[in-house]
Amino acid sequence: MEQEISKYYRLRDLFLEHGQEVVQALIILVLGILAIKYIVKYVRKFMTRLGAKPPIISTVSVALAILLFFGLAISCLEWAGMRVDVLMRFLAAACLGAIAIWILARPYIPSLPFKVGNTVEAGGLLGVVEGTTMIHTRLRTFDGKTVFVPNSKILKENVVNYHYTPNRQVRLVIGIHYGADLVKAKRILADLLAEDPRVLNTPPARVFVLNLAESCVEIAARPWVNNKDYWITRCDLLEKIKLRFDQEGVTIAFPQVDAHVYYHREPEETTD
Amino acid sequence: MLLKDTVKLVGKGWVQRRKGYRIRFQRRAETGWATEFSPDMKEKSWTSEIATWELARRLAAATKDAGPDNPEGEIVNICVVDDAGEPIPYYATNQSHVLNPRDVEQE
Numbered sequence: 001m002e003q004e005i006s007k008y009y010r011l012r013d014l015f016l017e018h019g020q021e022v023v024q025a026l027i028i029l030v031l032g033i034l035a036i037k038y039i040v041k042y043v044r045k046f047m048t049r050l051g052a053k054p055p056i057i058s059t060v061s062v063a064l065a066i067l068l069f070f071g072l073a074i075s076c077l078e079w080a081g082m083r084v085d086v087l088m089r090f091l092a093a094a095c096l097g098a099i100a101i102w103i104l105a106r107p108y109i110p111s112l113p114f115k116v117g118n119t120v121e122a123g124g125l126l127g128v129v130e131g132t133t134m135i136h137t138r139l140r141t142f143d144g145k146t147v148f149v150p151n152s153k154i155l156k157e158n159v160v161n162y163h164y165t166p167n168r169q170v171r172l173v174i175g176i177h178y179g180a181d182l183v184k185a186k187r188i189l190a191d192l193l194a195e196d197p198r199v200l201n202t203p204p205a206r207v208f209v210l211n212l213a214e215s216c217v218e219i220a221a222r223p224w225v226n227n228k229d230y231w232i233t234r235c236d237l238l239e240k241i242k243l244r245f246d247q248e249g250v251t252i253a254f255p256q257v258d259a260h261v262y263y264h265r266e267p268e269e270t271t272d
Numbered sequence: 273m274l275l276k277d278t279v280k281l282v283g284k285g286w287v288q289r290r291k292g293y294r295i296r297f298q299r300r301a302e303t304g305w306a307t308e309f310s311p312d313m314k315e316k317s318w319t320s321e322i323a324t325w326e327l328a329r330r331l332a333a334a335t336k337d338a339g340p341d342n343p344e345g346e347i348v349n350i351c352v353v354d355d356a357g358e359p360i361p362y363y364a365t366n367q368s369h370v371l372n373p374r375d376v377e378q379e
Contacts, residue, residue, distance in 0.1 A: 197289060198319050199289075243363060247365070
């Protein structure tokens with residue numbers, strides 16, 4: 001009982017001696033965290049306005065937040081009357097240890113095959129990577145949905161990264177009627193690809209007969225475009241191909257069946 | 273002739289690859305009618321012919337009924353041009369196409 005009372009008195013004395021500084025330090029910590037949040041927010045906005053890429057913005061903001069938080073934590077501890085030199089030494093040792101572990105273990109840690117800002121097909125979804133954490137990847141689909149895909153699922157399945165190479169091939173297949181002018185159709189396609197400013201010269205665009213199908217002659221057009229131009233170029237080319245074929249009298253085929261009807265006549269009855 | 277030279281020659285003259293598209297129109301100014309472009313010549317041109325024609329159509333619809341009382345809105349002879357400023361045929365008809373046509377030389 002006496003021990004409990006002496007402990008209480010010791011705590012009371014400690015609080016009376018240092019309590020004010022501890023409370024002040026806590027207030028500074030809370031205000032500091034709010035200030036760091038706003039600083040990081042404005043730094044992100046500023047970098048976005050400058051045109052910096054999302055991965056760089058993400059890295060710089062996180063690094064800035066960590067540095068500011070450590071500085072704030074150390075300042076608060078010092079204000080509260082604690083010795084920070086021991087803490088600094090511990091932090092320095094911990095950082096060096098973490099860096100060493102990271103360098104040694106990095107080849108064995110599975111990493112995601114994309115960066116923030118890449119357009120990927122992962123986990124059965126197509127979208128832009130908005131952020132990654134240790135546990136999941138945040139994808140924004142093109143219809144505006146935000147999906148959190150577990151990294152474990154991504155690492156197990158095939159991932160298509162549309163930004164890994166700077167350009168992409170547009171695969172168009174147009175089916176024309178068997179009676180249509182094939183050479184004219186190929187010429188029209190080649191001219192349309194050649195005059196579009198988004199179609200790259202290298203690798204060169206190709207037009208060829210792909211297949212003699214059941215209902216049509218399939219002609220393939222294979223231009224190369226920059227990644228950012230892929231979808232709109234594909235849609236524009238399809239529209240122009242249809243309209244130009246209509247103007248030039250090239251019929252686009254649709255599935256059809258020829259039916260041949262034979263009438264079987266009953267022999268006429270003869271009466272004797 | 274070497275094959276690569278043949279390919280180079282064909283590439284230069286076969287089909288004119290356009291570099292971009294702009295909308296050209298005439299707007300009433302204090303001294304008369306001024307020819308303007310959108311995007312401006314100082315800006316980068318658009319790479320989508322279809323998008324440029326669509327914007328031209330909307331511009332024509334928005335300014336169709338504007339009169340001298342609304343000088344900012346009086347925009348006529350709207351067409352799509354290439355990077356060199358030459359009008360291009362409308363892709364849907366392959367014919368020349370001018371929106372909000374008006375003979376401004378007589379005014």
